[in-house]
Amino acid sequence: MAGQYRSGQYRFRTGDQALVRQINLAVIMHQLRENAPISRAALADITGLNKTTVSSLVRELIERQFVREVGFETPGGGRSAGRLAMMLTLDPEAGYIVSAEIGVDFLLVICTNFAPEVIWRCKENINPDMGQQVIFDRLLALLHQAVANGCKTCHTLLGVAVGVPGLVDQASGTLLFAPNLRWENVPLRPPLKEFIDAPLVVDNEANMAALGEHYFGAAQGYDDVLYISAGVGLGGGLVHGGRIYGGVSGFGAEFGHMTMDPEGELCNCGNRGCWETQVSQRALFRYLRRAVGQGRASLLIEMTEDNLGQLTVPIVVEAARAGDPLALEALDVLGRQLGIGVASLVNALNPQLVMFGGILSLAGKFLLPVVEQELRRRALRWNRDAAQVVLARHGFDACVMGGVARVFQAILAEPDTLRRETAWAMTTANA
Amino acid sequence: MAGQYRSGQYRFRTGDQALVRQINLAVIMHQLRENAPISRAALADITGLNKTTVSSLVRELIERQFVREVGFETPGGGRSAGRLAMMLTLDPEAGYIVSAEIGVDFLLVICTNFAPEVIWRCKENINPDMGQQVIFDRLLALLHQAVANGCKTCHTLLGVAVGVPGLVDQASGTLLFAPNLRWENVPLRPPLKEFIDAPLVVDNEANMAALGEHYFGAAQGYDDVLYISAGVGLGGGLVHGGRIYGGVSGFGAEFGHMTMDPEGELCNCGNRGCWETQVSQRALFRYLRRAVGQGRASLLIEMTEDNLGQLTVPIVVEAARAGDPLALEALDVLGRQLGIGVASLVNALNPQLVMFGGILSLAGKFLLPVVEQELRRRALRWNRDAAQVVLARHGFDACVMGGVARVFQAILAEPDTLRRETAWAMTTANA
Numbered sequence: 001m002a003g004q005y006r007s008g009q010y011r012f013r014t015g016d017q018a019l020v021r022q023i024n025l026a027v028i029m030h031q032l033r034e035n036a037p038i039s040r041a042a043l044a045d046i047t048g049l050n051k052t053t054v055s056s057l058v059r060e061l062i063e064r065q066f067v068r069e070v071g072f073e074t075p076g077g078g079r080s081a082g083r084l085a086m087m088l089t090l091d092p093e094a095g096y097i098v099s100a101e102i103g104v105d106f107l108l109v110i111c112t113n114f115a116p117e118v119i120w121r122c123k124e125n126i127n128p129d130m131g132q133q134v135i136f137d138r139l140l141a142l143l144h145q146a147v148a149n150g151c152k153t154c155h156t157l158l159g160v161a162v163g164v165p166g167l168v169d170q171a172s173g174t175l176l177f178a179p180n181l182r183w184e185n186v187p188l189r190p191p192l193k194e195f196i197d198a199p200l201v202v203d204n205e206a207n208m209a210a211l212g213e214h215y216f217g218a219a220q221g222y223d224d225v226l227y228i229s230a231g232v233g234l235g236g237g238l239v240h241g242g243r244i245y246g247g248v249s250g251f252g253a254e255f256g257h258m259t260m261d262p263e264g265e266l267c268n269c270g271n272r273g274c275w276e277t278q279v280s281q282r283a284l285f286r287y288l289r290r291a292v293g294q295g296r297a298s299l300l301i302e303m304t305e306d307n308l309g310q311l312t313v314p315i316v317v318e319a320a321r322a323g324d325p326l327a328l329e330a331l332d333v334l335g336r337q338l339g340i341g342v343a344s345l346v347n348a349l350n351p352q353l354v355m356f357g358g359i360l361s362l363a364g365k366f367l368l369p370v371v372e373q374e375l376r377r378r379a380l381r382w383n384r385d386a387a388q389v390v391l392a393r394h395g396f397d398a399c400v401m402g403g404v405a406r407v408f409q410a411i412l413a414e415p416d417t418l419r420r421e422t423a424w425a426m427t428t429a430n431a
Numbered sequence: 432m433a434g435q436y437r438s439g440q441y442r443f444r445t446g447d448q449a450l451v452r453q454i455n456l457a458v459i460m461h462q463l464r465e466n467a468p469i470s471r472a473a474l475a476d477i478t479g480l481n482k483t484t485v486s487s488l489v490r491e492l493i494e495r496q497f498v499r500e501v502g503f504e505t506p507g508g509g510r511s512a513g514r515l516a517m518m519l520t521l522d523p524e525a526g527y528i529v530s531a532e533i534g535v536d537f538l539l540v541i542c543t544n545f546a547p548e549v550i551w552r553c554k555e556n557i558n559p560d561m562g563q564q565v566i567f568d569r570l571l572a573l574l575h576q577a578v579a580n581g582c583k584t585c586h587t588l589l590g591v592a593v594g595v596p597g598l599v600d601q602a603s604g605t606l607l608f609a610p611n612l613r614w615e616n617v618p619l620r621p622p623l624k625e626f627i628d629a630p631l632v633v634d635n636e637a638n639m640a641a642l643g644e645h646y647f648g649a650a651q652g653y654d655d656v657l658y659i660s661a662g663v664g665l666g667g668g669l670v671h672g673g674r675i676y677g678g679v680s681g682f683g684a685e686f687g688h689m690t691m692d693p694e695g696e697l698c699n700c701g702n703r704g705c706w707e708t709q710v711s712q713r714a715l716f717r718y719l720r721r722a723v724g725q726g727r728a729s730l731l732i733e734m735t736e737d738n739l740g741q742l743t744v745p746i747v748v749e750a751a752r753a754g755d756p757l758a759l760e761a762l763d764v765l766g767r768q769l770g771i772g773v774a775s776l777v778n779a780l781n782p783q784l785v786m787f788g789g790i791l792s793l794a795g796k797f798l799l800p801v802v803e804q805e806l807r808r809r810a811l812r813w814n815r816d817a818a819q820v821v822l823a824r825h826g827f828d829a830c831v832m833g834g835v836a837r838v839f840q841a842i843l844a845e846p847d848t849l850r851r852e853t854a855w856a857m858t859t860a861n862a
Contacts, residue, residue, distance in 0.1 A: 012458040014480050015451035023446035030443055049445050167813050176813050224679040236779070240678075245671065247781020248655040249817045258775035259809050271774075271809045343702075344689035348667070348779070350678020378690050378702045382598050382607050386680045 021057075022414055024049060028057050029066065029412040032090050037070055039085035058088060065156075066094045066114070066415055090114055095158035096150030098143060099403030101205055102164045104128065104180045104232040107139055110400045111146040113154050116216070116408070120149035123396070128181050140195065157198040158411060161403025162188060163205035165233065170250045173202040179268035180233045201406045205229075205399040207244050207253060209357060209392070210237025211409070212402025217393035219353050226351035227392065228255065228342065229358035233268075234276035238349065256280075260341060278337035281360060285311045287330045298326035313359045320366055328366070335367040339374025346379045346387050357392030364391045452488075453845055455480060459488050460497065460843040463521050468501055470516035489519060496587075497525045497545070497846055521545055526589035527581030529574060530834030532636055533566070533595045535559065535611045535663040540573040541831045542581040545589065547647070547839070551580035554827070559612050571626065588629040589842060592834025593619060594636035596664065601681045604633040610699035611664045632837045636660075636830040638675050638684060640788060640823070641668025642840070643833025648824035650784050657782035658823065659686065659773065660789035664699075665707035669780065687711075691772060709768035712791060716742045718761045729757035744790045751797055759797065766798040770805025777810045777818050788823030795822045 013019070027047050032038065035046065044054045061067040068091040072084040094114035101108045105127060111120040122142055126135050139162075147157065166178025173189025188202050210227035213219040219227075219239065227237040234256030238245040246252050256276035257269050264273025265283075277283060289308045292298055299319045304310040319327035342354055356364060356371075368389060375384050394401045444450070458478050463469065466477065475485045492498040499522040503515040525545035532539045536558060542551040553573055557566050570593075578588065597609025604620025619633050641658035644650040650658075650670065658668035667686030669676040677683050687707035688700050695704025696714075708714060720739045723729055730750045735741040750758035773785055787795060787802075799820060806815050825832045 012461055012478065013454075014458050014478055015446075015454035017451075019454075020446035020448075020451060023444075023450075027443040027445050047443065047445055167811065177811065240671070240676065247671075247814075247817075248783040249781055249813070251811065251814045251817065252779065252781035254778040254781075254811060254814065257778040257811055259771050262771055269811060340690050340693055345779075347685040347688040348683065348776075350680055350683035350685075352679040380598065380608065380682065380685060380688055380700060382680070383678075383682045383685065386678075386682065 022416060024053065025057055025061065025415050026413050028054065028061065029090070029415055032067060032088060033408075033412065036089035037073075037087035038089075039073060039087055041085055043088075061415060064415060065091055066411070067091055092117065093154050095156030096154035097158050097161070097404050097407045098146045098150060099161045099400040099407070100139060100143060100146075100163070101208075101399040101403070102135070102139060102162065102181075103205070104165055104178075107135070107142060108396065108400055109139070109142040109146050110397065110404075111150040112404050113150075114158065116404050118397075119153060120146055121397075122146075132183060132186065136191070140191075143192075143195070157196075159199040159201065159407030160192070160196050161201040161203070161208065161400075161406050162192070163203060163208040163399040163403055164188070165205050165235065167251050167254070168202050168204055170201075170203060170246075173200065175202070176251075177269075182268075199407065199410060201403065201410075203244075203250070203403075203406065204235070204237070204253070205402075206235030206237040207246065208237070208400075208402030208406060209235075209394070209398035210239050210253075210355070210402065211244050211405045212394055212398050212400070213355055213357075213392050214239045214242065215405035215408060216401050217398065218355055218390050222353040224350070224352045225355060226342075226345055226349055226353070226387075227355045227357065228338070229392070229398070230279050230338070230356070230360035231281060231358040233282075234274075234279050235358070238351075255341070255345060258341065258344075260337065275337070275341050279334055279341065279360075281313055283337075284313070284316060284330055284334055284360070287333060288316070288326065291326055291330070296326050299324040300327060313362050317363050317366075320363065331363055331366040332370055334360075335370030336374060338367060339371035340378065342371055342389070343375050343378035343384075346375065346383045350383050351387050354387050354389045355392045356389070357395070357398050361391050361395070453847060455484065456488055456492065456846050457844050459485065459492065460521070460846055463498060463519060464839075464843065467520035468504075468518035469520075470504060470518055472516055474519075492846060495846060496522055497842070498522055523548065524585050526587030527585035528589050528592070528835050528838045529577045529581060530592045530831040530838075531570060531574060531577075531594070532639075532830040532834070533570060533593065533612070534636070535596055535609075538566070538570055538573060539827065539831055540570070540577050541828065541835075542577040543835050544581075544585050547835050549828075550584060551577055552828075553577075563614060563617065567622070571622075574623075574626070588627075590630040590632065590838030591623070591627050592632040592634070592639065592831075592837050593623065594634060594639040594830040594834055595619070596636050596666065598682050598685070599633050599635055601632075601634060601677075604631065606633070607682075608700075613699075630838065630841060632834065632841075634675075634681070634834075634837065635666070635668070635684070636833075637666030637668040638677065639668070639831075639833030639837060640666070640825070640829035641670050641684075641786070641833065642675050642836045643825055643829050643831070644786055644788075644823050645670045645673065646836035646839060647832050648829065649786055649821050653784040655781070655783045656786060657773075657776055657780055657784070657818075658786045658788065659769070660823070660829070661710050661769070661787070661791035662712060662789040664713075665705075665710050666789070669782075686772070686776060689772065689775075691768065706768070706772050710765055710772065710791075712744055714768075715744070715747060715761055715765055715791070718764060719747070719757065722757055722761070727757050730755040731758060744793050748794050748797075751794065762794055762797040763801055765791075766801030767805060769798060770802035771809065773802055773820070774806050774809035774815075777806065777814045781814050782818050785818050785820045786823045787820070788826070788829050792822050792826070 040054050044051045069086050070089050092113045092115040097112050108123045110118050112118050164175050167176040175186040206229045219225040223242045225239040229235040236253040236255030238253045257274045259273050260275045261273030265277035267274035267277050316327050471485050475482045500517050501520050504518050523544045523546040528543050539554045541549050543549050595606050598607040606617040637660050650656045654673045656670040660666040665687030667684040669684045688705045691706045692704030696708035698705035698708050747758050
C-alpha cells in the first residue's frame with residue numbers, strides 16, 4: 001500500500017505512473033541527503049533503479065534546482081578504469097528555510113540554506129507576562145529579519161516552521177493550549193500567512209525537536225525515537241517509522257502530563273501529579289527552596305547571594321560539580337522520577353533510542369546514571385536492551401532544526417509539488 | 432513514499448509497474464472487504480481507477496479465487512436505466528484461516544472461512560502448572576482439529592496465527608517472556624512449521640486483539656485505537672494508522688508494565704507497582720481477600736461458601752449488582768487505577784478510541800463511569816474530547832479474531848504473493 005488516507009476524495013490512494021515518478025524522485029532525494037556526493041551510477045546501484053530512470057529523475061531535480069553537479073569524482077576511489085563520474089549533491093542554494101520556536105521564556109528564529117547550514121540565528125528572552133501581542137510582534141519582526149537574510153543568498157523561501165510549547169491544531173494552525181505560557185486558542189496561521197507566501201508548519205516544539213534530532217542530530221539512522229525535553233515544563237516527542245507520531249489529532253506525546261502521583265503537586269494543566277510536576281526546572285527549584293527553607297545548608301545559598309529566586313539550572317549543575325550534597329540529592333530525586341517515567345515509556349513504546357534534551361540535559365552527567373538504574377530495575381529486559389539512552393545533540397536548537405526537518409521532509413517526499421515561482425515571496429509591507 | 436524499509440537489499444522501496452499493480456489490487460481488496468457486494472463500476476467510482484483497470488484487476492482476483500460474482504444487482508437501486516451490473520464479494524471459500532490463543536488459563540482455537548465466519552471453535556482450560564510440553568501438545572492437537580474442519584469446506588489454508596500472553600520475537604517466532612505463564616525463550620515457530628505449510632504469525636495476544644477489533648469489531652473505522660485487556664494480567668495493544676504499533680522490535684504496548692506506584696506490589700515481571708498489579712483479576716481478588724481478612728462483611732463470603740480462593744470475576748460482578756458494598760468498593764478502586772492509567776495514555780497517545788476488553792470488562796458497567804471521571808479530572812481536554820471509551824466487542828474471541836485479521840491484512844496488502852499451490856498443505860503425520 002502506498003499510503004492510506006481519508007483526507008482526499010478516495011479512502012485509499014491508488015497507484016499510477018505519477019505515483020511511481022513521485023516515489024522514485026523521493027528515493028533519489030533521500031539518497032542524496034544521506035550519501036552525497038554521489039554519482040548517477042552509484043544512485044542506480046543503491047536504489048535498484050536503472051540508469052536511464054536515474055538520469056531522467058536527476059535531470060528533473062537539477063532543473064528544479066534541488067540538485068547540482070559538483071565536479072568529477074576523485075580518481076582511484078576503487079574504480080580500476082573508465083570515465084570518472086560526475087558527482088551530485090543537494091544544492092545548498094536551492095532555497096532557504098525559516099524556523100522559529102516560541103519558548104516559554106525565549107523566542108528563537110533561524111534561517112538555513114538547503115544544506116542545511118544555519119546562515120542566520122537570533123534568540124531573544126521573553127516573559128509570558130509581556131502579553132501575547134507583544135510576544136507575537138517580536139516574533140514577526142524576527143521572522144522578517146530571517147527572511148531578509150535568507151533571500152540575500154538563496155532567493156527562494158522553501159518553507160516556514162513555528163514550534164510552540166503546547167497542543168496545536170495543525171489543520172488550522174491554532175495553538176490550542178500552552179499551559180506554561182498561559183495561552184489558549186491562539187490562531188497563529190492567519191496572521192503569519194499575511195506575510196508568508198510559502199508552506200507554513202505549526203507544531204508542538206517537542207514533536208519538532210524529535211524530528212530534528214532524527215534528521216540532523218543524535219537520532220540519525222534511528223526510526224523509533226523517544227524524545228524527552230525537560231525545561232520549564234516536560235515536553236515529549238515520538239518518532240515512529242521515521243515520522244512524528246501524532247495520534248489521531250496531533251496531540252500525542254504529551255508525556256509530561258502522564259499522572260505519576262495521583263495526589264501529587266498541582267500542574268499548570270489542572271491535573272495533580274503530572275510527570276512535569278516532578279521533572280522540570282520548576283520541580284528542581286521547588287525541591288531546593290523547600291530544603292533550604294527547612295534549614296538545610298547548601299552552596300546554592302552563597303551562589304545566589306541568599307536569593308534562591310535567582311536559581312538557574314547552570315548554577316545547580318555547578319553546585320553539584322562542586323559536590324554540594326543538597327544539589328546532588330535534588331538531582332538524584334529528579335533523575336529517579338525521570339527514570340521511572342522513561343522505564344514506563346520504554347515498556348509502552350519500545351523505542352530504539354531515548355533522547356534527553358532541554359535545559360535540564362545540562363545536568364545529564366548526574367541524571368542519566370540514575371535513569372539507567374531505574375531502567376535496569378523497572379523496564380522489561382528485552383525492551384531495555386533495545387533502547388539506548390543519549391543526550392540530544394542540538395540543545396537549544398533542537399526544535400528549530402526540527403522545523404527545518406519538517407520542511408525538508410515535505411520537499412523530499414514530493415519535490416515536484418513545490419510551486420517555486422510563488423514560494424519565494426514574503427510580503428514585507430508591514431516589516 | 433510507498434513505504435520505507437531496511438530489511439531488503441535497498442533502504443527505500445522504489446516504484447515500478449509491479450508496485451502499481453500491487454497497490455491497486457490491495458485497494459480493490461480493501462474496498463471489497465468494506466463495501467461488498469459491489470459492482471465493477473462502483474469500484475471504479477470509489478477508487479478513482481478507470482473501468483478497464485478495475486476489470487483487469489478483478490479478473491485476476493477471480494482467477495485467484497479471492498473474489499466471486501454473486502449475481503446481478505437488485506433493480507431500482509437508484510439506477511434509472513441500462514444493464515444491471517454484476518455484483519462482487521470476497522469469496523468466503525477462498526480458503527480457511529486457523530487462529531489460536533495461548534492464554535494463561537486456557538487454549539482457544541478457531542477456524543474461519545474468508546468471509547470471515549467462524550466455522551469451528553474450541554476452548555480448553557489449562558493451568559500453567561501442567562507444564563509447557565503438555566500445553567503445547569494440546570495446542571497442536573487443537574490446531575489439527577481446526578485444519579481438519581477447515582479443509583472440509585475451503586480446501587486452501589490461507590494462514591495460521593498464534594497469540595501469546597507475552598513478548599514475542601516475531602522474526603524467529605520465539606515467545607521471549609510470558610510472566611504469568613512463567614515461560615521464557617520458547618521457540619514456537621519451528622515446531623509449528625513442522626506441521627504447517629502456510630504463512631504463520633506469532634504475536635502478543637493484546638496486539639492481535641487490538642487489530643481484531645479494528646478489522647472486525649468495535650474499532651472498525653477507527654485508525655488510532657488503544658486497547659486495554661484486563662484479566663489474569665493487563666495487556667495492551669495499539670493500532671496507529673490502521674496498523675499494529677510494535678515499536679522497534681515488536682515489544683511495544685506493554686502498558687501493563689508501566690510503573691504506577693514505585694513502591695507498590697511486586698509484579699511477576701520483577702518490577703514493583705506495575706499497572707498490572709493494580710488492574711487485574713489478581714489485584715481485585717487480593718483487595719477483596721484482604722478486606723474480608725480484616726473482618727469486613729460481604730455477600731462474597733456466602734457466595735463462595737466461605738472460600739475466597741473460589742472467587743471469579745462473574746461472582747464479584749454478581750455481588751456488585753446485588754449492592755454488596757465491598758464488591759462495589761473494590762471495583763471503584765480498580766476503576767480509579769484503570770482510569771488514571773487510561774488518562775495518562777490518552778495524553779501520551781491521543782487515540783480516537785479506547786477499548787476495554789478481557790474478563791474484567793464483564794464489570795464494565797461499574798468500571799467505565801469511574802474511568803470517565805478520572806479522564807475528566809486528569810486528561811488534557813483536547814485529548815479527552817478526541818477519545819471515545821467503549822467495551823471491546825469480541826470478548827474472549829478478540830485475540831483469535833485478531834489473528835484472522837493479521838492473515839487478512841497480509842493477503843489484502845499483497846493478494847498476488849500467496850503461493851496457493853502450496854499454501855493448503857498441513858502435514859498430518861504426527862496428528
